[in-house]
Amino acid sequence: MRVFATSDLHVDYEANLRWVEDLSAHEYADDILIVAGDISHKLDLVRACLQSLVRKFKRVMFVPGNHDLWTIQASPPVDSLSKFQQLCHIARDSGASVETERFADVTIVPLFSWYDYSFGTPSADLLQKWTDYHACKWPAGMSVKAVTDHFLGMNSKVPIAPENTIISFSHFLPRIDLMPNYIPPAHRFIYPVLGAERLDSQVRALRSKIHVYGHSHINRKTELDGLTYVNCALAYPHEARLASRTLHCIHESA
Structure with a gap:
């Protein structure tokens, strides 16, 4: 069994949707896929993407990203917390998972967060x-810090078999030195909205x-303080020099 990872599929782009649909229907039948957020702000595309991946992999693990929580064009109108619940329902209904799961010698833990x-x-x-400030809608009086508190508070605290390899995943960065x-320097103005230090404490x-x-x-892929951090984004079609058009195997069971 192998564990593959990807993120930022952004299947609003036809080229990205085609990449997902063109993945082998047979090569990954015994493997796990981690999808670390940002499929689409359109629920029908999230559902179609997850259903396509579920048909190709033994198990698909998912956490929503910030784009997934955009409420623009939502009908009927919802806030981003309600949309999060919708996304979790769609994931489960599609056959994907948003909960901690154990597979032989590996345990995979989804971690929710914000910045x-x-x-x-x-x-x-x-x-x-930053589009999130206009496209996300939170309950009245809910600050950005309160949003992060909410999502971090949802994260798994279940006992984990110590003999297992633990793989956690999130959409947001757990530390800025990643x-x-x-x-x-001119591009670093976005750093405040990349993640949260408290997430790394949970990791x-x-x-x-x-x-x-x-x-x-x-x-x-980098190792910091004895832990390996991996970003495997598909990203936007024009960002090929930063991302890649291939799946990344991050673990293989003995």
Whole structure:
């Protein structure tokens, strides 16, 4: 059994949807796929994508990303917390999982999150331009920090077999030093909305061996403080130099 990972499928783009549909129907029948968020803000596309992947893999594991929680064009209108519940229902109904699961010698743990500005204070320019501020809708009086509190509070605290390899995954980054040093300073204004430091505390409390994340659209595998972090984004079609058009195997059982 192998564990593959991907994120940021953005199947609103025809090329990305075609990539998902063209994955082999036979090669991955005994394998697990982690999808670390951002399939689409359109529920019908999320459902179609997950159903396509479920047909190809033994198990598909999913957490929603920020794009998935956009409420633009939602009919009937909903807030982003209600949409999160809709997404979890669609995932389960499609045959995917949003819960901790054990497979032979590996345990896979989905972690929900948001950003809480622990990576920096957002500039006025970011507050104006970042689409989440306009496309997500939260209950009245709910701050960005409260959103992060809510999602972190949902995360699994179930006992995990210590002999298993623990793989956790989230859409958001658990630490800002996962961003490579070559990012130009002018592009770092988005860092405040990339993740939350408290997420990494949860990752390490799980004693994860591998943590998969998405969101940044920068494919990278790096080890920090004894833990391997992996980003396997499909990303937008024009970002081929940052991401990749292939699945990444992150673990293979003996």
